[in-house]
Amino acid sequence: MVKHRIGLYLLSFLAVLYLVTPFLWVVLVSFMEEREANQHHWIPRQPTFDNYWPYLAKGSVTDEDKTAGDAVGGFTARQFPRAIINSLINASLVMVMNLFFGSLAAYALARVDFSGKFVLLLFYLGTRSVPGVAIMVPMYLLIRGYGLLDTHLAIILAHTTFTLPFTIWILKGYFQTIPIDLERSARIDGCTRLGALFRVFMPVATPGMIAVGIFAFISSWGEFFFALLLTSSIGSKPVTVLISDFAQELQVDFTLIAAGGVLVVLIPIVLAFIFQRFIIHGIGGAVTG
Amino acid sequence: MPPKLRSDHIQQRANHVFALVMNLPALTLILLLIGYPVIVSLWTSLHRYNLRRPDTFDFVGLMNYVTILTNHDFWHSIGVSFYFTAVSVPLTILIALGIALLFNQEFTGRGVFRALLLIPWAVPGVVNGLMWMGLLGKHGAFDTIISNNIELFNKLLGTNIDYIGMASPVVALNAAVAAHIWKNVPFACIIFLAALQGIPSEQYRAARIDGASTWKRFLHLTLPWLLHPIMIVAILTTMNSFRVFDLIFALTGGGPGDATYVIAWQTYKEAFGRLNFGGANAYSYLITIITMTLAIVYIRLLYRRGSVQG
Numbered sequence: 001m002v003k004h005r006i007g008l009y010l011l012s013f014l015a016v017l018y019l020v021t022p023f024l025w026v027v028l029v030s031f032m033e034e035r036e037a038n039q040h041h042w043i044p045r046q047p048t049f050d051n052y053w054p055y056l057a058k059g060s061v062t063d064e065d066k067t068a069g070d071a072v073g074g075f076t077a078r079q080f081p082r083a084i085i086n087s088l089i090n091a092s093l094v095m096v097m098n099l100f101f102g103s104l105a106a107y108a109l110a111r112v113d114f115s116g117k118f119v120l121l122l123f124y125l126g127t128r129s130v131p132g133v134a135i136m137v138p139m140y141l142l143i144r145g146y147g148l149l150d151t152h153l154a155i156i157l158a159h160t161t162f163t164l165p166f167t168i169w170i171l172k173g174y175f176q177t178i179p180i181d182l183e184r185s186a187r188i189d190g191c192t193r194l195g196a197l198f199r200v201f202m203p204v205a206t207p208g209m210i211a212v213g214i215f216a217f218i219s220s221w222g223e224f225f226f227a228l229l230l231t232s233s234i235g236s237k238p239v240t241v242l243i244s245d246f247a248q249e250l251q252v253d254f255t256l257i258a259a260g261g262v263l264v265v266l267i268p269i270v271l272a273f274i275f276q277r278f279i280i281h282g283i284g285g286a287v288t289g
Numbered sequence: 290m291p292p293k294l295r296s297d298h299i300q301q302r303a304n305h306v307f308a309l310v311m312n313l314p315a316l317t318l319i320l321l322l323i324g325y326p327v328i329v330s331l332w333t334s335l336h337r338y339n340l341r342r343p344d345t346f347d348f349v350g351l352m353n354y355v356t357i358l359t360n361h362d363f364w365h366s367i368g369v370s371f372y373f374t375a376v377s378v379p380l381t382i383l384i385a386l387g388i389a390l391l392f393n394q395e396f397t398g399r400g401v402f403r404a405l406l407l408i409p410w411a412v413p414g415v416v417n418g419l420m421w422m423g424l425l426g427k428h429g430a431f432d433t434i435i436s437n438n439i440e441l442f443n444k445l446l447g448t449n450i451d452y453i454g455m456a457s458p459v460v461a462l463n464a465a466v467a468a469h470i471w472k473n474v475p476f477a478c479i480i481f482l483a484a485l486q487g488i489p490s491e492q493y494r495a496a497r498i499d500g501a502s503t504w505k506r507f508l509h510l511t512l513p514w515l516l517h518p519i520m521i522v523a524i525l526t527t528m529n530s531f532r533v534f535d536l537i538f539a540l541t542g543g544g545p546g547d548a549t550y551v552i553a554w555q556t557y558k559e560a561f562g563r564l565n566f567g568g569a570n571a572y573s574y575l576i577t578i579i580t581m582t583l584a585i586v587y588i589r590l591l592y593r594r595g596s597v598q599g
Contacts, residue, residue: 008394015388016405022471023408025430026420040433101314108311112304120312122588127323129584131532133553134573137333137566138326161322164315193307222413224535240415244539247419254423261416268411276404284483287521 023265030258037255051259055080076245077256079234080263087238088267090155091220097160098167098216099209105164106171107197111180121172128165132225140229150232158226163216170215173286174208175201211282214275218268239264327577334570341564353571363572365547366555367579373466373551374530381470381526382519385477390511392478393485403482410475418539421468425455458548461541465549468536473529477522484518485511517591524587531580552576 029037031047054077105124109117139158140149148154182204186196202209224240231237243264246257272279334354337347357363392403412420424431432454439452455461488511496506534553541549543558550558556576560569 005396008391008396012391012396012402015391016402019388019409019474020405022420022424023412025424029423040430042430101318104311105315108308112308114305114308117308124319125588126581126584127319129528129580130323130327131528131553131576131580133532133534133556134577135323135326135330136557137560137570137573138329139322142322142326157318157322161318164319168315218411224413224415224538240413240535243419244415247422247539257419258423261419264416265412268413269408272407272411273404276400276407279407280403280479280482284479287480287483287518
């Protein structure tokens, strides 16, 4: 039995090593000077916070105030706080829209019998299999046609559309695990259908809603393709696009990019840690349920 | 079912209206931003349309498709994408399954382990690409480890393998695969963990009383319960692998040469590199057809098992 325990811990430790090491390296490098990073050892001998200062310097909100005094990559770094705010706005609204639209659709799919339900489910599943790159040109022209290029709304619409099918699918699964007697008794007590939905059902469904909400938030935060396609100025550029701008600039120190990477990942990781239980039970349970 | 307050006929009609109204917002958005572009994409793919000559929009029938299907670039990127998918999907499932079986055991500190599991999932694809570029690029940590080991390997066996890191097509493509697997393992793991928790513990107790070995218990008890979740993970990771873009953008940019030109990257280049919108839409359509076909094959397999409820 003891042998079994030791083996279990050893294997689990190896698994965690696999999951954590690559990103841990980025964190460690972000506290090194470029010269030290080039010697490829892992623990910073003289930990420095220098790679983070450029990001926290006085923010830049336009693309015009680039100065000659900026170090390599410094200008992009100064735009960072603004990009974080952009991503926060996008991801939060994508989350809200997913929860609202998604729960309405999923509720009907989970609770009401109607012909065409199966077709509708397959349709949602099918739209999820359309790759973003397959519709980029018409999507771009459509967004441009409405004058929405380079706006928050463009990103929010695109991300919401692409996350909704998954949200609906998961929520439907989750809703089906909730006993129907709840609404039935509310209806008998004279509640309307929508009244029963919002006052009795939704409070019970909260854990599932949190799970898909966080999922939609993190999906939008990390999405790159549509963000790249639909934004061009710092007024709407999210962090994923900004951090990839570094890669385009020549001779930016990798340590500076590493610090940026850590900052980009900070919010989604904190959210994932806080809501770990909800994510594992909510998403996993609904898929397999 | 809501209480039977009205006659069945009226009730049924009310159900239809209710379901439609509830689905309307989501449907409108999806039809407008996915459905409509899919149709426009088909229409454009039948025309000669290059942004260098934006006034020309001639109907050419299937000419764009013929051009693509007879072109080396297309078959090359299909090959790269199939390799990418064929390697990353089974490995993702195997690694995730292993980790899920471990983290499903009860031990102190399990919660922390499970929280750490979510790290790769929270890392955006672009950051993932930049990260592996750092790890495997010149002077990166993994790069040093690998080249040191190759030197040792050469010395011991007297071979003469020259490790050139990401400049080698084989290394670059497999680095992209490794990075993709790393990011996709947590999601698969979440699903497997939930599935494992759904297995009734009485069955395990019964199997243990019957004297079934650990391996037998896994094969005859655990695995059958996992078939359905494995299929779902296979569907989702296949789709993810086939449309991978951000990782390639940040990690290799399609290079070295065209070694990592996955189909999504090829399409992107066709549209925004060569501005050939007609051709790019034909590419788009071919990708959609391939992923849809794969999805249908999977879904059929799933339904044959009779385990998906409508």
